[in-house]
Amino acid sequence: MDNTKKEKRSWKTLGGIGGFLLLFGGKLKFLLPILKMGKFGTMIWTMLLSIGAYMLLYPWSIALGLVAMLLIHELGHVWAAKRRGLPVSLPAFIPFFGAAVMMKKLPQDAETEAYIAIYGPFIGGLGAAAALLAGFATGSEPLYVIAFLGFSLNLFNLLPMYPLDGGKIAAAISRWLWVIGLVGGLVLIVYFKLFILLLFWGMFAWELYSSYRRKKKAAAVPEHIATSPFTAQYIVWSVPQRLFDEQGAFIPAVEHSRRLPFHHLGDIAAQKDLLTLYYPGLDHEETFPFADGLVHDAQLVQTRVEGNTVHLGIKLAVERYEPLPQEVHMIRDEPYYEVPARTRWIYGAAYIGLAAVLAAGMMYTSIFMDAVR
Numbered sequence: 001m002d003n004t005k006k007e008k009r010s011w012k013t014l015g016g017i018g019g020f021l022l023l024f025g026g027k028l029k030f031l032l033p034i035l036k037m038g039k040f041g042t043m044i045w046t047m048l049l050s051i052g053a054y055m056l057l058y059p060w061s062i063a064l065g066l067v068a069m070l071l072i073h074e075l076g077h078v079w080a081a082k083r084r085g086l087p088v089s090l091p092a093f094i095p096f097f098g099a100a101v102m103m104k105k106l107p108q109d110a111e112t113e114a115y116i117a118i119y120g121p122f123i124g125g126l127g128a129a130a131a132l133l134a135g136f137a138t139g140s141e142p143l144y145v146i147a148f149l150g151f152s153l154n155l156f157n158l159l160p161m162y163p164l165d166g167g168k169i170a171a172a173i174s175r176w177l178w179v180i181g182l183v184g185g186l187v188l189i190v191y192f193k194l195f196i197l198l199l200f201w202g203m204f205a206w207e208l209y210s211s212y213r214r215k216k217k218a219a220a221v222p223e224h225i226a227t228s229p230f231t232a233q234y235i236v237w238s239v240p241q242r243l244f245d246e247q248g249a250f251i252p253a254v255e256h257s258r259r260l261p262f263h264h265l266g267d268i269a270a271q272k273d274l275l276t277l278y279y280p281g282l283d284h285e286e287t288f289p290f291a292d293g294l295v296h297d298a299q300l301v302q303t304r305v306e307g308n309t310v311h312l313g314i315k316l317a318v319e320r321y322e323p324l325p326q327e328v329h330m331i332r333d334e335p336y337y338e339v340p341a342r343t344r345w346i347y348g349a350a351y352i353g354l355a356a357v358l359a360a361g362m363m364y365t366s367i368f369m370d371a372v373r
Helices: 002-027 029-035 041-054 060-083 110-138 141-156 165-170 177-191 195-220 241-247 341-372
Strands: 092-094 098-100 230-240 262-267 272-278 285-289 293-306 309-320
Touching: 041 060, 041 092, 060 092, 060 098, 060 110, 060 141, 110 141, 110 165, 110 341, 141 341, 165 177, 165 341, 177 195, 230 241, 230 285, 230 293, 241 309, 262 293
Parallel strands: none
Antiparallel strands: 092 098, 230 309, 262 272, 272 285, 293 309
16 A cells, blocks of 8 residues: 555656656756757757766666657657748757757747647657557566656646647647646646746746736727837937027927937947937937837927926837847737637647547556556
């Protein structure tokens, strides 16, 4: 009885470690540039480093098999991305945090993202099945353990929650699955006592909430404003009063409004955008760093005099720059998720079927593990 409980706890721990590796691996891609060393060099030496690290916890055979399962999973993503014409790096391994590939170009729609995502668990599941068959042929307990880890890691990765593959696949099926992932993710975190993952669960929950607020806010804005390419931004230009006095220029009234000449240029040497404002009739200009977007208009809207300084309130019409890839929200705009109904059904069937096969493989393998003990 006690031995059975110990065995269950040990496999629960292994599953927990697997979930930790996959979820952390998805979020720590920012470490990968540190590990660059040629096309294959990075993959090879980080693999060896990870094997050595896992040998601190497991026998060498399990450590080697775990890294092999991670490699097969990531190569599934690489293969799928290349089939869709998206450049992607080879996998790099981060000890105790799993492995990841770097997308050099982001998918442009949810179907492409789901296609790339589902091939990780699919190819990874084939790798686990191969380890199980090798276990049948040899009766080797380490191979059963490796197969179990492979099935469980890939099954955990199908949880419909970003940044896991399941969250990306769900985007092409129904985004309501994210709600299931939010609840299921919390249950797994508590069950496996992976409380450090609450940080990432919280990030996903906040992104869902933020997406809802953005959508609600956009719906509340009148259509002619919501579709406008410009946003209003305000800056204050402080000018010494003596300049007006010396040049005989009138200080504008408090509510006086007028357009102001300006130049908005990029300074390559300084690597920043610079906005230069001019006031008509005043031989004076002021340059501000301004990289929030392209300025199309500058208008004086308010003037305030304090002591010997004239504060000019300037309203800018700004066309926002397109966000850089790393600034794109985890949850994208509505057009990104426009997927034909037939395609949704195909991905739904593939998703459920793959999850069922991986779960069956995990349970089947655990039976053989108990048998060889």
